Every structure is written in structure tokens, then in C-alpha cells.
Amino acid sequence: MPAVTIPVPLAILLAASPIVVVMYLMIFRHWGGSKAGPAGWLTATIVAVLFFGATLPLLLVAWGKAVLLALFVLYIIWMALLLYFTVNDAGAIAAIGEQMPGLAQGRAAQALLLAWIFGGFIQGATGFGVPAAVVAPLLMGVGFAASTAVVIALLGHAWAVSFGSLGSAFISLVATTGVPGEVLAGPSAALLAVAALGCGVAVLWPADGAAALRRRGLFVLALTAVMGGAQYLIAAAGLYPLAALGGGLAGLAVAIPWLSRESNRGAAGSPDPAARREQVRTLLVAFIPYAILIFVVISGQLLFKDALDTVQIKYAFPEVCTTHGFCTPAGDGRSISLFGHGGALLFYATVLIFLYYRWRGTLPTAPTPNYSARSIVRKTVKGSIKPTIGVYALVAMALTMEHAGMTQLLAGVLSGTGILFPLLSPVLGALGAFMTGSNTNSNVVFGQLQMQTAVALGLSVPLILAAQTAGGAIGSAFAPAKVIVGASTVPGADEGDVLRRVTIGGMAIILTLGVVVWIAAWLWPAAG
Numbered sequence: 001m002p003a004v005t006i007p008v009p010l011a012i013l014l015a016a017s018p019i020v021v022v023m024y025l026m027i028f029r030h031w032g033g034s035k036a037g038p039a040g041w042l043t044a045t046i047v048a049v050l051f052f053g054a055t056l057p058l059l060l061v062a063w064g065k066a067v068l069l070a071l072f073v074l075y076i077i078w079m080a081l082l083l084y085f086t087v088n089d090a091g092a093i094a095a096i097g098e099q100m101p102g103l104a105q106g107r108a109a110q111a112l113l114l115a116w117i118f119g120g121f122i123q124g125a126t127g128f129g130v131p132a133a134v135v136a137p138l139l140m141g142v143g144f145a146a147s148t149a150v151v152i153a154l155l156g157h158a159w160a161v162s163f164g165s166l167g168s169a170f171i172s173l174v175a176t177t178g179v180p181g182e183v184l185a186g187p188s189a190a191l192l193a194v195a196a197l198g199c200g201v202a203v204l205w206p207a208d209g210a211a212a213l214r215r216r217g218l219f220v221l222a223l224t225a226v227m228g229g230a231q232y233l234i235a236a237a238g239l240y241p242l243a244a245l246g247g248g249l250a251g252l253a254v255a256i257p258w259l260s261r262e263s264n265r266g267a268a269g270s271p272d273p274a275a276r277r278e279q280v281r282t283l284l285v286a287f288i289p290y291a292i293l294i295f296v297v298i299s300g301q302l303l304f305k306d307a308l309d310t311v312q313i314k315y316a317f318p319e320v321c322t323t324h325g326f327c328t329p330a331g332d333g334r335s336i337s338l339f340g341h342g343g344a345l346l347f348y349a350t351v352l353i354f355l356y357y358r359w360r361g362t363l364p365t366a367p368t369p370n371y372s373a374r375s376i377v378r379k380t381v382k383g384s385i386k387p388t389i390g391v392y393a394l395v396a397m398a399l400t401m402e403h404a405g406m407t408q409l410l411a412g413v414l415s416g417t418g419i420l421f422p423l424l425s426p427v428l429g430a431l432g433a434f435m436t437g438s439n440t441n442s443n444v445v446f447g448q449l450q451m452q453t454a455v456a457l458g459l460s461v462p463l464i465l466a467a468q469t470a471g472g473a474i475g476s477a478f479a480p481a482k483v484i485v486g487a488s489t490v491p492g493a494d495e496g497d498v499l500r501r502v503t504i505g506g507m508a509i510i511l512t513l514g515v516v517v518w519i520a521a522w523l524w525p526a527a528g
Helices: 008-027 033-051 056-089 092-103 107-125 130-141 146-156 164-177 181-236 240-266 273-286 288-302 342-360 373-404 406-436 439-457 461-478 480-488 495-523
Strands: none
Touching: 008 033, 008 373, 008 406, 033 056, 033 373, 033 406, 056 092, 056 107, 056 164, 056 288, 056 342, 056 373, 056 439, 092 107, 092 130, 092 240, 092 273, 107 130, 107 146, 107 164, 107 181, 107 240, 107 288, 130 146, 130 480, 146 181, 146 461, 146 480, 146 495, 164 181, 164 240, 164 342, 164 439, 164 461, 181 240, 181 461, 181 495, 240 288, 240 342, 273 288, 288 342, 373 406, 373 439, 406 439, 406 461, 406 495, 439 461, 461 480, 461 495, 480 495
């Protein structure tokens, strides 16, 4: 535990104060991350200087490292937004949403197909609350009440959050902790498969209670194996940006024929083959941009990785110490591959997708006839401002705390929970996502804390970090910021009721994850 010159209980409270400030401002004052993040950063700086002996050189090193780490994450966020607006303005997402409800019969099947499977697929490609905003009105359109539609949409896609947004949350965990992705991918994907099962059950319950569970239990188990297995295999292969996308796509590939056959058998009379062929054709055309994305990412990762990684942005930072003697050794900040980063691959795919739609024309479901690069870039820039401010401020806050020894002090306290810590680890990840609205931010704020506590207790670091990101994925579903996004596209939704119901469902999944992590941690403490 770092040395402090004030009473230890006070030091603990001060070390936790930046996190408490962010939590208070976001939960009780309803501030967004772009406002609460800077407040937390300012709090961390003041506390670090006045009570933990931080010096100006130490702060400059921490903030310099924060620039590189934030750029590493923001590169993906910026390009994921660019991809989203490129695809959305072409009408592809609207086309998918229009055609998919007709492929399933019954409320439970439609809820699973739209919120759990399609929502997970959309999360894999975009994220940032987009799945809830897209899926909730579709659910309302097939007969769900407004608030219930938002609840189902929020809980349904949460299993895909860690590897969603083209891997941004998982990549941020790798960047923050320094633990290689190939070490974290397996445990993370395995826990997220458990989360996927929980999300499927959480979608069925508001759809039709226990009756839906009896009718669709086998379907949920089978699709959990398909989606969780696909996500695991893709992540284990190192294709992190495609893991959730691939899991959702595998789920769609299995679920659509399965549910379509059921729908055909249940329909009165024989279905019109021409209409069915047109429905399938429309879906295939709408999925073309994602096929381009998959091709580009796989090619970049497997065929051209070495060539693309030749240009690296990196900087070596000197050792810095507090006046109390807590030192951070010299070393490189986070390196960024300018042309081989996941964000760069997204950019290449987006350019090809844009050129494709300029050549073939947009779909009839395009929101406006004006499909232009200028409009897409303008929307991307506007949508990037708040995430950029929030991510950098929270990264700078986390690194200021780490370099001042505040994170290490909190880790020492948490290590005192001993045998209970693995049970609480997903809860801590959920807390971070709840207070920041983002699994990415939760991983940045709590990744180091979880890792250092695991080391202090002799637990498996990959397992505890997997618990962090899995808990954060589910916790992001009931983050107030995401609840607001989900309800924004559904007139009449009661945000308070939505928050209450999603929190209950989400916490049930998180506690289940905690039990799984607790059993795994104490059966195999040296695993990973």
C-alpha cells in the first residue's frame, strides 16, 4: 500500500473521491460523461497534489500517457460512428429492421430475434446506445408497450457490449492493464456466454413470463451456444473487432431459418414464395456493408497486419515519483498503429461501403435522399464531441490516480475483502459502467484497480479482468445515459420505470456472473 501522511481512513476516502464525484454527478445530477469526466479529473488532480504528493512532472506524464491511451480508444469510436452514419444514411439498418419481424411468429420469438440477436449484431458493429435506439421502436411496432420495449431492447444486446463497437471496450481493457488480448480473450468470451444466456432469459420474461421460458428455453440455450461459441472462437483468434459482430451474425444465420420455418408452419395457407424470396433478398442486400466490413477486418488482421503495423505512434515516458516516494517506472505509453489499428480498418471498410452505395444507389429505406460524404462526416463530428471529451477526461482521471498511488491504495483496501472479492468483481465493473454510461470507460477507470487487487489476493488476473468487462457490459444496460438514449426513440416510455426494471434484470445477471467467477477463482486460483 502506498505511503500516506494522513490517517488511512481519510486517505481511502480521498483516493475514492474522484470516482464518487463522477458517480454523484452522473446519477444524482444527471450530468453526461463529457461534463462529469472533467469534474472527476479535476478532483483527482487536486487530491493527488494536496494529499498524495503528486508533482507537476508526474501530472504531465500521466496526462501525456492519457493522450495516447485515449487516442487508442477514440480511434475506434470515431471510425465506428463514421461507419454507423454511412450505413444508416444508406437505409441498411432501417431495411433490416423492417424485414426481420416478419420472420418470427409470436411475441417471445420476435423479442429474441430483434433485441437479443439482431440487437447483439448491431452492438457488434456500432454500439453507443444505437441498438436500444434502433430496436425499441421496432418492438413497439410489433405490439410491445413503450416501456417494455425499451427494457427488452436494453437488456437484449448487453451480452455483446464488451466485444461490441468493434471491440472498443475490450481493447480499452487491454490498453489500460497491459495484459495481452490473447490472454484476456478466452475468459472474457466465456463469461460473456454466461451473460448471453442471462440476457436471453431477461428478454423472455417481460415478453410473456414463465410461459415464454417454457416455450423458448431450448431455443435460448441453442442460440447461446451458437452466439457465445462464435464470439469465443473469433475472439480467441485475435479478431476482437469482429467477435460480437460475428456472434450476432452466427445467431442470425441460425435463428432466421429456424424461426422462419416455424412461421411458415404456423401461417394460414401457404406463404407466397415470391414474397419470401423478396424478403430474403432485401435482407441480404442490407447486410452487404457488414460483409464488406468483415472482409476488410479479416484481411487487415490476417493478410496485411505486418505491413500495416510498420508505422507506430509511441512515446517513451520517464520515471516519476510522488513526494511520498511512490514511483512509476519509466516506459513507453500506449503505442498506436497508424494504418493497422482497428480504427484504420474501420475507415478502409467505411470508404468501400460509401463507394458501393454511391455506385449502386441507396436503399428505398434511406432516411433522406441526400447521401453525401459531407453530411456523414458532419454527423460523425457532431456525435464524436461528447464521447471524446468524456473518454479523455476519464482516462486522465484514471492515470492521475494510478501515478499518484490512489488506485493502489484502493486495491489494497479491496484485497481485504478476501474470499468475497471474486463475487464482487463483476459488480465493480457494473458500477463503473453505470456511473459512466460505458463499459469502455468502466474498463479504463477500474481495470487497473481490479488487476492489482487480483495480484494482491493471488487470484487469476485474466479471470478477474474478464469479470470486470462482463459486469461492465451488463451494467451499461441500466446506465442512466443509455436508458435515456433507448427511451428517446419510443414516445410514452417512462424512463424511471425502465431504469428500475432494467436494473433488476441486469443485477440478476451480474450476481450470477459473480457466483460463476467466485467458483472459478477458488477452484483454479492460479488459472490463466
